[in-house]
Structures are given as structure tokens and as C-alpha cells.
Amino acid sequence: MKRREQLWAYLFIASPILGFLLFAFIPLSYSVYVSFTDYSGYKTPVLNGGDNYVNLVHDELFWKTLGNTIYSALSIPIGMICSLGLATALNQKIRGIRFFRTLFFLPTISSVIALTLLWKWIFNDTYGLLNHLLEVVGINGPAWLSSERWAMPAMIIQGVWSGLGINLVLYLAALQGVPRSFYEAAEMDGANAWQRFRSITIPCISPTTLYILITSIIGALQDYPRFQIMTEGGPNYSTTTIVYYLFQNAFRYMNMGFASAMAWILGIIILVITLLNFYFSRRWVHYE
Amino acid sequence: MTTKTINSSGTWQRKKHTRELVSKGFAYLFLTAGALIMAVPFLWMVSTSLKQQGMEFEMPPRWIPQHFEWSNYHFVLFDSDIAKGFLNTLLVIVLPCLVGLFTSALAAYAFARMNFPFKNLLFTLLLATMMIPGVVTMIPSFMLFKKIGWIDSWMPLIIPGMFGAAAAVFLLRQFFMTIPRELEEAAKVDGMNPFHTFIRIMLPLSKPALITQGLLNFIAGYNDYLGPLIYINSPEKYTLQLVLASFQGFYTSQWTYIMAGSVLALIPTLLVFFFAQKYFVEGIALTGMKG
Numbered sequence: 001m002k003r004r005e006q007l008w009a010y011l012f013i014a015s016p017i018l019g020f021l022l023f024a025f026i027p028l029s030y031s032v033y034v035s036f037t038d039y040s041g042y043k044t045p046v047l048n049g050g051d052n053y054v055n056l057v058h059d060e061l062f063w064k065t066l067g068n069t070i071y072s073a074l075s076i077p078i079g080m081i082c083s084l085g086l087a088t089a090l091n092q093k094i095r096g097i098r099f100f101r102t103l104f105f106l107p108t109i110s111s112v113i114a115l116t117l118l119w120k121w122i123f124n125d126t127y128g129l130l131n132h133l134l135e136v137v138g139i140n141g142p143a144w145l146s147s148e149r150w151a152m153p154a155m156i157i158q159g160v161w162s163g164l165g166i167n168l169v170l171y172l173a174a175l176q177g178v179p180r181s182f183y184e185a186a187e188m189d190g191a192n193a194w195q196r197f198r199s200i201t202i203p204c205i206s207p208t209t210l211y212i213l214i215t216s217i218i219g220a221l222q223d224y225p226r227f228q229i230m231t232e233g234g235p236n237y238s239t240t241t242i243v244y245y246l247f248q249n250a251f252r253y254m255n256m257g258f259a260s261a262m263a264w265i266l267g268i269i270i271l272v273i274t275l276l277n278f279y280f281s282r283r284w285v286h287y288e
Numbered sequence: 289m290t291t292k293t294i295n296s297s298g299t300w301q302r303k304k305h306t307r308e309l310v311s312k313g314f315a316y317l318f319l320t321a322g323a324l325i326m327a328v329p330f331l332w333m334v335s336t337s338l339k340q341q342g343m344e345f346e347m348p349p350r351w352i353p354q355h356f357e358w359s360n361y362h363f364v365l366f367d368s369d370i371a372k373g374f375l376n377t378l379l380v381i382v383l384p385c386l387v388g389l390f391t392s393a394l395a396a397y398a399f400a401r402m403n404f405p406f407k408n409l410l411f412t413l414l415l416a417t418m419m420i421p422g423v424v425t426m427i428p429s430f431m432l433f434k435k436i437g438w439i440d441s442w443m444p445l446i447i448p449g450m451f452g453a454a455a456a457v458f459l460l461r462q463f464f465m466t467i468p469r470e471l472e473e474a475a476k477v478d479g480m481n482p483f484h485t486f487i488r489i490m491l492p493l494s495k496p497a498l499i500t501q502g503l504l505n506f507i508a509g510y511n512d513y514l515g516p517l518i519y520i521n522s523p524e525k526y527t528l529q530l531v532l533a534s535f536q537g538f539y540t541s542q543w544t545y546i547m548a549g550s551v552l553a554l555i556p557t558l559l560v561f562f563f564a565q566k567y568f569v570e571g572i573a574l575t576g577m578k579g
Contacts, residue, residue, distance in 0.1 A: 005402060008482040012398035015391035016414060019451025024417045027428035034428065041431065086322050089315035100319055102565065103326050109557045111511040113532045114550035118333050121543060127345035129332055161325070193311070222421055225513045229533060243423050250427050251518070260427050267424040274419065 035260035045257065052261035062262065064237060065245040071152055072241060073220040075159035080212060083164050087171035088201070101172075105165040112162075116229040119158045120145065123230075145231050148238040155227065155239055159220075167212050174208035175201070206285040214277050221270055242266055337361070337547035344543050360548040368538075369523065370549050373531030374556075380442050380516075380527055381509035384449025389502050391452035393494070396460035397486050401472065417454045422514075430518055440521045449509070456501050463497035464490065500567045507557055528553055 035052055037045035056062050086104065090097055107115060122129045123144035131141030144154040182200045191199070224243040227233060233240035233248075242262070250259035331351070336344050337360055339353045364370050398404070399411050433444045467490065475485045491498070513529040520526060526534065532553055535546045 005482060006404040009398045009402040009404040009407075012402070012482070012486075013395040013410065015450075016395045016452035016454070016457055017410060019448060020414060020417055020454075023429065023448045023451070024420065024425060027425045027432055028420065030431070031424060031428040034431070041434070082322075086319065089318045092312060092315050094312070094315060094319070098565070100323055102561070103323050105561070106326065106330060106558075109507055109561050111513070111529055111532065111550075111553055111557075113513055113529050114333075114553050115329075117532070117536060117546055117550060118329055122329060122332070129328070129349065132349055161329075164322075164326070218421065222423055225517075229536065246423060250430075256427055256431070263421075263424045263427060267421050270421050271419070 031260050031263065034257055035264050037257045039257040039260075040254045041256045042254070048257070052258045053265075055258065056261055056265060061237065061240075061245060062242075065240045065242045068152065068238065068240060069221055069223075069242045072155055072159065072223065072239075073217065075156045075163065076213070076216045076220055078156070079160040079163045079167060079216070080209070082160060083167035084171050086164070087168050087175055088197075090168070090172055091175040101169070104168050107162040108165040112225050113229060115162055116158075116226045119161075120230050123154050123158075146235055148235050151231055151235060151239045155230065158226065158230070159223070162226075163216070167216075170208055170212055171205065174205040178204040203286045206281075207287060210277070210281050210285050214274055217273055217277070218270055221266065221273075333547050333550055336543060337551050339544055341542060341544050357544065360544045361552070364545055364548045364552060368535070368545070368549065369526065369531045370528070370552060372524070373526050373528040374553075376442075376525060377510060377528040380445045381506065383446050385502060385505045385509060387450040388452050389456065389498060389505060391450065392456035392501070393460050393491070393498065394486065395452055396457045397464050397490055399457065400461045400464035401469075402482065414454045414457060418458070426518065433519065439519060440525065441519070442525065444519045445512075445515050445527075449505075453505075456505070459501055460494070460497055463494055467493055496567055499564060503560055503564055503567065506560060510557060 034045055036047060036049065038048045038051070039045035090100060094100075121127075125131055125141065125143035125146065128141075128144070130144070134141040142150040144150050178201060182204070183196055186196045186200060222243050223241055224247060227239055227241055227244050228247075231239040233244050243266070246259050246262045246266070249255040249262065335351055335353065338356045338358070339350075339360075340355060340357045343350070343353065395414075399407065429444070430439075433439055438444050438447075471489055471493075472485050475489055480488070511529060512527070513533065516527045516530050517533075520530060523534070532546075532549055535549055
């Protein structure tokens, strides 16, 4: 009887496990191998030791794109502060909460391509909406996407805007889970709004903050499509992210070995950052 | 003595009341500003999609077009590839959405309720796939699919998704754990096998979780750009997102068409969100708290 149930269980989990082997484990193992070869995608791979990794370390563009990626991740803290502020406002008994929630969530359900095309136009220096609005208040707006200095800030603004909704919903859920009695007790003790926010709200929602932080970092380090549509990595590589560079090496220059090595370096960076995050989280994340 | 207490507690109440009013006022101010920033780009998109060609760059910008150019929509719907892209997208996402949901649910049930050797190890392994950055598997997957001749076909977009996804297994497992055990025990006594129990009892009970996960799958599939970009080359196989992206090249200066296409592309996910908002937001909130 027990045997039979175990058999059923294995049958039930067979599909995702098989999927894991076929579409994750095999490609991963192969990817390690390819990263140590010279491979164009057509001829058979030729082992070249650690050449790809050595070249990578000496590749200026690799470091530049890595720097760009980290720069673009500035959207994470900005976005988190904005979404927490909005969630706090929404957490009060407010009329029209569904309306606001839907509006902020809109970018999350919209396609990246539609939004990116839209923003590409908003940032246009001569007929874009943003510079027009700036003109109204007397500011002469920069040539956002075609200026080396302003292209990345523009991408950060767009990134914050499009990521706001999902973080807002997560924070709102967390805020609603903070026990009312904590606030009441603090108020009786004479704590003002800021003190209550600092010593009750922030610690209580810290698990959600950690979740948002980790998923946002992983997402930001792999960000790609919107850069391709909006700036094509330019001007002068100022918005080429590491995955953009990887993509070009793999599918344009057919440098699969080099690109695989890059993918692994990025993978390891992501892993290390995630683990560090978990490690340091012990100091600031409070579970009940 | 008593009156004094009442009085002071009354002022306290009143003070609290004014404070609440002030903080609510600030909240509304803040939210309205935020809402405007969120809404303006979308409104601008709709406005432009209805403008006459050449009027889109008019200065100062006009929010309500002088003349509503509905022909932009007519053009995009009937004279561009958007309808075809939409159909292709539906063809590509139906199987992974439905079959993937079923296989994920089946596995989630086994992980939630059945006992078997290596259960925890296998579950951890599955969850580990969620941690691996997509870019690491991108290149070898491309090579794998090339080897079996799936490049420029929809196969790489359809087949892997049908096996079920770790994130879905995780979410559904959390849900199955909350269903009372008595129900299944009764079924067992009646001689139902585990598969029957799953189909007849667990599936009907887990409708909210299934709907949430189904919607997440639908929206992710509908908006996927990277997958089709890597695997599809022939324009007649383009999914909606590729068609939209190609608008940029085909109609470089015709922003009115691009915006009309973007509005049309938004409608399906907007409808899905509108009708299922309750499940959707709650489902996401649930996954957030578990994280």
C-alpha cells in the first residue's frame, strides 16, 4: 500500500523533475564546458583552457558594462523608498484604494515593449513630453537618450516608474500585517509618527524588504530588453548592460564560449550578492 | 473629577482626529501626485494613438486631439501584422499555460501531501532552479534547441513550459498545505487512488490559487520578449511582442501607429487584470509574504 503511494508520488513529480534535468541541468553543465572553449556555434567547440576568462578580465568593455549595470541598479533604492512611501499612504483607510492600486500596477501588467517605446518618445529631446514639461517650469531639458551623461539616468527613471507597482503591492500586504496594537501602545507612550514608523513599521516589514531587495537585484543585474529598444546600448556604450554585451557576443558575434564565460561570471556575482544579502539580513531582518 | 477626565480624553480624541485628517490629506496629495506620474504616460499613449499623422509633435502638445483619427486603429488592426502576432502569441501560450499549470499542480500536491524518499532533496533541487540566473542557461539552451532543429519554431517557447515551473510548484504547494486533511482521508477510505483524489477533491478546492497562477503564467507568456527574440527569425512566426518591437523599424516616424498598436496590445492583459484583480493582488501578496 505504501509502496504504491510512493509510486504515485513519483509519477506526480516526474514532469517538473524531468523538465529540470532537460532544460536546466543539461544546459548548465554544457554551459560550463562551453565557457572553456572557443565556440562559434557552428563548428565543434575547441577547448582553450581558461582563455575566455582571462580575456574577460582584460576586456575593458566588460568592466564598463559591469559598471553600467551597477549604476542602473540605483533604481532599486530609489524605487523601494518611493513604493514604501506610497504603500504607507495607501495603507490608511482611504477611498479609491482600488483605483490607485490598479493605476500603480498598470506598468506591471503592460508589455515591456509597449512601455519602452512609449518612454523612448517621452525622453525625445525635441518633441518628447518630458522636456516639454520641463520647459513649462523653465528648465532646458537635456538630450536624454542621446547624451552619454543623461542616458543612464533616463533608464533609471524609467526603471523606477515601471517597477513601482509590484513593490507597492508587496509592501502594502506587509503593512497590513503589522499588528495595530503595536502602534496603539507606542502612541500611548508618546511616540510620534516618525518614531513609530522607524521602530515599529520598518522592523515589522523587514522580511518583505529583504524579498524585494533580493529579487530586484537579481532582476536589475539581468535587465536587457528595455535597453535594447530604448538606447541600443548607446551612446558610446554608456547604457550597455552586462547582459546586453553578453547577448551581442553570443548572438551577433557568435562568440559563444566568451559569452558563456561572461554568463558564469555574472551568475557567480548574483549568487555571491544573494548569499551576502541573506548573511547580512540576520542583522536587520526580524522574523516574528 | 470625572468631568475632567472626560474633558481631557475628549480633547485627546479631538487632537487625534485632526491629526488623522492632516495625515490623510498628505496621503491624498502624495497619492494623487504619484497617480499622475503613473497615468500621464498612458494617457499620452492613448491620446497620440488617436492623432492625425504629423500632429503628434505639435507644440504645445494637445491632450485631446482636434480630430479623432480612428483610422490609425483600423490600419494597425488590418494592415499590419499585429492580429497575426496576437494569434501566434495565443497559439504559443495556451499549451504551456494550461498543461504547465496542471503538471505544476500535480507535483505541488505530491510535495505538499505525499511521503516518498528524497522528497526534500528533490524539492530543494527544484527551488534551486529559481535562483539560477536566466542568462546562464540562455546560451546552452539555444544550442540545445539548435541541435534538435527547433530554432525558428515555436517549440522552445511551448515545450519547456509544459513541464511545469518551480515557482508555480512552490506557490501551489503553499496553498495545498492549507487544505484540511480529513477530506482526502475520507476519499482514501472510499478507495479513491491518489490521482482521483487530486482531480476530484484537490483541484476544485484550489480554484483561487490555480486562477492566480494561471493569470501570472498568461501575463508572463503574453509579455515575453526575450524568448521569441532568441528563437524566432521568420516574421510570419513573430509573437505580438516581436511585432510591436518591429513597429519601431517598419514605421519609424509613424508614432501614431506605434501607439495604437501599444494600446491594442494592452487591452487583453488589462481585461484579465480587471476581471481577476481580487485573486491577482491577493495571490501576489501571498507570494510576497512567504518570501
